[in-house]
Amino acid sequence: MLNSYALRRALSDKKYKKIFVERLTEPLHLNLISAGVALFGSYRAKVAFDLMVRQQYAFPVLFAADEAKKLGLKRIQVLEFGVATGAGLLNLCDCAARTEAETGIAIEVVGFDTGSGMPPAIDYRDMPEYFQEGDYPMDFEALRRSLPGRCRLLIGDVAETIPAYLASVTAEAPVGFISVDVDYYSSAVNTLKVLDGRPEQYLPLLPVYLDDVGMDGANPWNGELLAAAEFNARQPMRKIAPFNLLRSKRVFKNAQWIDRMFTAHIHDHPARTPATAKRAQQAYIPNEYLR
Numbered sequence: 001m002l003n004s005y006a007l008r009r010a011l012s013d014k015k016y017k018k019i020f021v022e023r024l025t026e027p028l029h030l031n032l033i034s035a036g037v038a039l040f041g042s043y044r045a046k047v048a049f050d051l052m053v054r055q056q057y058a059f060p061v062l063f064a065a066d067e068a069k070k071l072g073l074k075r076i077q078v079l080e081f082g083v084a085t086g087a088g089l090l091n092l093c094d095c096a097a098r099t100e101a102e103t104g105i106a107i108e109v110v111g112f113d114t115g116s117g118m119p120p121a122i123d124y125r126d127m128p129e130y131f132q133e134g135d136y137p138m139d140f141e142a143l144r145r146s147l148p149g150r151c152r153l154l155i156g157d158v159a160e161t162i163p164a165y166l167a168s169v170t171a172e173a174p175v176g177f178i179s180v181d182v183d184y185y186s187s188a189v190n191t192l193k194v195l196d197g198r199p200e201q202y203l204p205l206l207p208v209y210l211d212d213v214g215m216d217g218a219n220p221w222n223g224e225l226l227a228a229a230e231f232n233a234r235q236p237m238r239k240i241a242p243f244n245l246l247r248s249k250r251v252f253k254n255a256q257w258i259d260r261m262f263t264a265h266i267h268d269h270p271a272r273t274p275a276t277a278k279r280a281q282q283a284y285i286p287n288e289y290l291r
């Protein structure tokens with residue numbers, strides 16, 4: 001089912017544009033290597049070559065599982081805020097399953113949505129020129145039937161569903177990635193409260209995907225960027241910043257998802273606190289110039 005969805009997406013107008021603007025502007029040799037990876041590569045190689053349907057989920061989920069492994073964890077949770085008909089949530093479940101097979105880290109998926117589409121916009125900061133009340137309704141029963149066992153769907157305004165969800169998160173299965181696709185500034189402000197929990201409820205640094213920062217009308221004074229700035233202003237020990245050097249770390253540099261990928265830094269996490277962050281091994285820099 002996911003394969004026919006992938007094919008339909010690959011053939012849509014938006015995808016053609018993506019292939020021409022993002023992919024065919026990249027060097028020919030990388031596209032040729034990419035074809036080989038598509039045929040014979042591992043999941044990790046396919047993620048590195050941007051070959052997964054929703055790369056903005058494939059990359060951060062694999063990143064989070066790798067980080068969890070370094071910390072000796074066995075389970076993480078990945079969250080999608082704003083589900084609509086659930087295409088993204090099902091992609092996220094697929095990424096979770098493949099990442100789990102690749103890394104051995106068990107990954108639970110949680111989706112959050114009103115279930116009835118967009119609530120009313122509060123003011124210009126919600127960018128009503130792009131989004132309006134009732135947009136993106138969900139067929140809850142159809143989606144519920146399609147969800148795999150690893151996935152939970154929490155229906156209601158995020159302002160109401162997040163507190164109970166957060167109370168259930170344990171240090172054994174911390175949050176490793178969040179996708180913020182609730183479109184409005186006002187909804188994003190409430191969504192980012194999911195990062196207000198105890199430090200050990202998160203990986204010490206976790207990817208945050210901000211979906212709605214790419215429209216021409218988006219800027220640091222509206223939408224999800226304003227919500228992230230306000231989060232940073234009110235949270236002295238937690239900061240959301242662009243994902244460091246992500247473009248230069250990627251094989252394909254023109255992919256738009258790179259500009260939407262941020263990191264939440266949990267500075268009060270035990271792994272980032274002097275007393276508890278100590279490594280068993282001392283760092284040492286060999287110097288071949290010494291005589």
Ligand SMILES: C[S@@+](CC[C@H](N)C(=O)[O-])C[C@H]1O[C@@H](n2cnc3c(N)ncnc32)[C@H](O)[C@@H]1O
Binds near residue numbers: 088115159
């Ligand atoms: C663009 S859609 C999400 C699309 C989905 N992520 C995908 O890729 O298939 C935005 C969704 O955010 C949800 N949303 C917006 N504000 C919300 C809020 N305050 N609480 C819960 N859901 C909200 C809406 O119901 C809508 O379904």
